Amino acid sequence: MFVPFEAWTGGRSISSIGTNAGAPDIPFQNWRRFKEAFPPEFVAHAISQCPRPVKRCLDPFGGSGTTALACQFLGVHPTTIEVNPFLADLIESKLVRYDATDVARSFADLVRLANRTRVNPSKLYTSGPETLIEPGVNGRWIFDWEIAARLAAYVSALPKITNRNHRRLFRVILGGVIVDVSNVIVSGKGRRYRRNWINTRKDGSALDTAFCSAMESAIGDIVRFTPRRVHSFSVLHGNALQLIPSAGPVDISIFSPPSC
Ligand SMILES: C[S@@+](CC[C@H](N)C(=O)[O-])C[C@H]1O[C@@H](n2cnc3c(N)ncnc32)[C@H](O)[C@@H]1O
Numbered sequence: 001m002f003v004p005f006e007a008w009t010g011g012r013s014i015s016s017i018g019t020n021a022g023a024p025d026i027p028f029q030n031w032r033r034f035k036e037a038f039p040p041e042f043v044a045h046a047i048s049q050c051p052r053p054v055k056r057c058l059d060p061f062g063g064s065g066t067t068a069l070a071c072q073f074l075g076v077h078p079t080t081i082e083v084n085p086f087l088a089d090l091i092e093s094k095l096v097r098y099d100a101t102d103v104a105r106s107f108a109d110l111v112r113l114a115n116r117t118r119v120n121p122s123k124l125y126t127s128g129p130e131t132l133i134e135p136g137v138n139g140r141w142i143f144d145w146e147i148a149a150r151l152a153a154y155v156s157a158l159p160k161i162t163n164r165n166h167r168r169l170f171r172v173i174l175g176g177v178i179v180d181v182s183n184v185i186v187s188g189k190g191r192r193y194r195r196n197w198i199n200t201r202k203d204g205s206a207l208d209t210a211f212c213s214a215m216e217s218a219i220g221d222i223v224r225f226t227p228r229r230v231h232s233f234s235v236l237h238g239n240a241l242q243l244i245p246s247a248g249p250v251d252i253s254i255f256s257p258p259s260c
Pocket residue numbers: 034036037038060061062063064065066067081082083084087238239240241255256257258259
């Protein structure tokens with residue numbers, strides 16, 4: 001018995017398939033909020049309106065993976081291309097079929113390993129800007145030292161997780177929560193400091209709490225939305241202009257192009 005597409009979207013009715021309102025709260029889509037995403041219903045509509053049967057679909061500008069994930073629920077094999085390595089991993093982490101118990105066990109291993117790891121974050125993030133970690137520059141920094149140290153412990157422990165699908169999932173979920181425990185908020189395409197950030201210092205436990213709660217929610221999504229009608233997928237990491245010829249024949253291509 002497959003989980004229907006409507007179970008994933010909550011069977012919501014939207015005023016227009018051109019609006020992304022509410023879509024970032026849908027399971028999987030909240031792993032990392034992506035403003036430019038379109039609603040899953042847009043994909044379902046495009047496939048239903050296609051004059052030929054759709055078995056394979058290409059999204060050359062994958063973003064957060066809306067097209068690919070919707071295709072799995074709709075029984076269509078998705079091929080996705082994405083040039084941003086983090087987003088390519090985000091897409092793949094949503095499409096992989098997991099055993100939720102194994103994921104939970106592996107995550108417990110990661111936490112145990114991180115608890116035993118001490119890393120100087122300034123030695124790990126040598127290529128970051130000088131404002132990345134406290135003490136930063138001119139009294140400004142993005143991550144408090146304790147948060148950066150805890151993040152460095154997780155990042156250093158990750159390679160010890162043997163299952164690469166689990167490693168990718170943990171990296172993606174961790175990447176999805178770090179802005180929440182930083183001193184900045186995302187504002188448009190840039191960042192700005194939170195009001196009163198200097199007086200609301202965080203220790204490493206803030207990252208533990210955010211990471212564990214996001215993992216709990218992700219494992220819940222995995223449990224509730226498996227199996228899907230199709231679990232196969234292809235994610236091509238790189239530039240669509242070069243990779244489209246290797247995507248193979250498809251019945252439809254559904255995408256929103258990057259803004260210049
Ligand atoms: C508007 S977003 C796509 C959003 C997507 N429809 C969704 O629902 O999440 C465009 C994406 O194209 C990617 N991109 C831009 N230029 C690219 C290229 N030459 N090849 C592959 N991906 C590219 C960007 O990194 C971005 O993630």
